[in-house]
Amino acid sequence: MTEKMIQFQNVEKYYGDFHALKDINIDINAGETVVLIGPSGSGKSTLIRTINGLEDINSGKLIVDGYDLASPQTDINKIRKNVGMVFQHFNLYENKSTLENIMLAPRIVLKRDEKENHDIAMSLLEKVGLADKSANMPSELSGGQKQRVAIARSLAMQPKALLFDEPTSALDPEMIGDVLDVMRDIAKDSNMTMLVVTHEMNFAKAVADRVVFMADGQILEDSKTEDFFKKPKSERAQQFISQIEHH
Amino acid sequence: MIEILTKYFATFADGFLITLESSIIALIGSLVLGTLFAVLQLVPNKFVNRLAQAYVEIFRNIPLLVITLFFFAFVAPLVTHLGIAMDGFTAGTIGLTLYTSSFIAEVIRASINAIPKGQMEAGRTNGMTWWQTMRLIILPQAFKMSIPSLGNQFINLVKNSSVLAFVAGMDLMYQANNIAQSTFDSMGTYMVVALFYLVITLPLSYGMKYIEYRSNRGGNA
Numbered sequence: 001m002t003e004k005m006i007q008f009q010n011v012e013k014y015y016g017d018f019h020a021l022k023d024i025n026i027d028i029n030a031g032e033t034v035v036l037i038g039p040s041g042s043g044k045s046t047l048i049r050t051i052n053g054l055e056d057i058n059s060g061k062l063i064v065d066g067y068d069l070a071s072p073q074t075d076i077n078k079i080r081k082n083v084g085m086v087f088q089h090f091n092l093y094e095n096k097s098t099l100e101n102i103m104l105a106p107r108i109v110l111k112r113d114e115k116e117n118h119d120i121a122m123s124l125l126e127k128v129g130l131a132d133k134s135a136n137m138p139s140e141l142s143g144g145q146k147q148r149v150a151i152a153r154s155l156a157m158q159p160k161a162l163l164f165d166e167p168t169s170a171l172d173p174e175m176i177g178d179v180l181d182v183m184r185d186i187a188k189d190s191n192m193t194m195l196v197v198t199h200e201m202n203f204a205k206a207v208a209d210r211v212v213f214m215a216d217g218q219i220l221e222d223s224k225t226e227d228f229f230k231k232p233k234s235e236r237a238q239q240f241i242s243q244i245e246h247h
Numbered sequence: 248m249i250e251i252l253t254k255y256f257a258t259f260a261d262g263f264l265i266t267l268e269s270s271i272i273a274l275i276g277s278l279v280l281g282t283l284f285a286v287l288q289l290v291p292n293k294f295v296n297r298l299a300q301a302y303v304e305i306f307r308n309i310p311l312l313v314i315t316l317f318f319f320a321f322v323a324p325l326v327t328h329l330g331i332a333m334d335g336f337t338a339g340t341i342g343l344t345l346y347t348s349s350f351i352a353e354v355i356r357a358s359i360n361a362i363p364k365g366q367m368e369a370g371r372t373n374g375m376t377w378w379q380t381m382r383l384i385i386l387p388q389a390f391k392m393s394i395p396s397l398g399n400q401f402i403n404l405v406k407n408s409s410v411l412a413f414v415a416g417m418d419l420m421y422q423a424n425n426i427a428q429s430t431f432d433s434m435g436t437y438m439v440v441a442l443f444y445l446v447i448t449l450p451l452s453y454g455m456k457y458i459e460y461r462s463n464r465g466g467n468a
Contacts, residue, residue, distance in 0.1 A: 052372050084372065085369075104375075105370075154373070
């Protein structure tokens with residue numbers, strides 16, 4: 001049984017005259033890990049941001065966790081409760097400590113019991129290796145540490161799906177490994193659906209069930225990971241892979 | 248000057264307390280209204296945005312004296328018919344509050360706009376509503392950023408409270424005008440008045456600097 005977590009059907013998105021997403025069709029099943037790659041400006045970030053309503057779509061159908069995003073009856077906050085997001089620039093709450101960053105939304109949105117909330121937050125901080133930073137402010141953390149806190153913050157909502165929008169692109173090279181390790185651990189959890197926009201090909205090879213390749217707002221390829229890396233079908237994807245791997 | 252101060256101390260003190268009272272009420276009122284109208288200019292609703300912008304533009308672009316006289320000469324008689332007494336103090340303090348709130352709205356709106364967009368996006372994707380994120384994440388950071396400008400607004404507010412003198416608000420300036428007229432010593436009287444204003448504005452000025460220093464050091468907003 002494969003339950004569909006995210007479904008794009010003929011989705012179109014424009015920014016003014018710019019056609020950002022062209023006839024997007026993908027299904028992402030519950031528990032799947034999908035990596036989305038492609039040159040910059042290809043629409044990867046736009047695509048991932050439509051899933052939790054940070055960007056509207058102009059036409060087509062987008063169904064997330066059973067909710068139709070374009071329907072006026074849909075309460076976007078219900079979707080967001082179950083779909084977490086990790087950003088390129090971390091976006092930790094700058095006025096809150098590490099621990100408060102993690103505890104805030106579960107307290108406000110889920111009304112989680114304070115003691116339980118604290119225990120969950122601390123165990124997540126341990127999981128990402130930052131239990132000793134619980135009292136620190138975001139400004140006192142390195143980029144890699146911030147991103148691991150941001151992941152813990154998303155996990156604290158116990159979402160069904162996590163979206164990662166270039167989670168390591170703003171990090172110094174020596175920080176990337178720790179963040180990818182945490183993401184690998186999450187991907188092992190078979191209940192978690194993950195969609196990751198990244199340029200980390202080794203991560204994609206090791207973790208992804210599928211690779212989706214985008215260019216110029218279109219999906220050019222959607223293949224099993226082994227197949228994709230053995231021989232991408234489209235020429236654009238072949239070029240892209242060879243550029244990245246020789247870099 | 249010393250003679251005027253000692254001879255009319257009780258009168259000055261009365262006026263001083265009125266000025267202080269009006270300033271405190273207007274400070275709190277304008278901070279609340281200013282914050283409200285800053286946020287209403289940014290809520291995801293174009294119609295509400297326009298209304299809030301209209302409020303700010305009206306009160307920011309009309310002289311304080313005109314606003315105050317509007318309340319004193321037009322609104323006050325109107326509400327008197329309804330059995331509500333509105334004296335010069337009330338009319339002046341309302342004018343002062345609304346006028347200052349329009350400037351504070353602009354200060355806070357600018358600060359909110361300076362907070363990176365990612366903060367709101369993080370709150371929203373974390374499941375919180377626009378209002379929850381605004382209240383818990385954005386506004387605390389915006390206030391911290393606004394402290395130096397708010398200090399300016401508060402000092403201006405105290406000085407602008409002298410508008411009460413025009414509507415018989417019994418404030419420091421009003422009392423000073425009376426004393427100057429009866430003693431014919433304008434110079435001495437207004438020197439004393441200046442000192443009384445400094446008694447409010449200097450501690451306010453240093454107080455805001457202290458809050459600024461504390462908030463930068465603590466990091467906790």
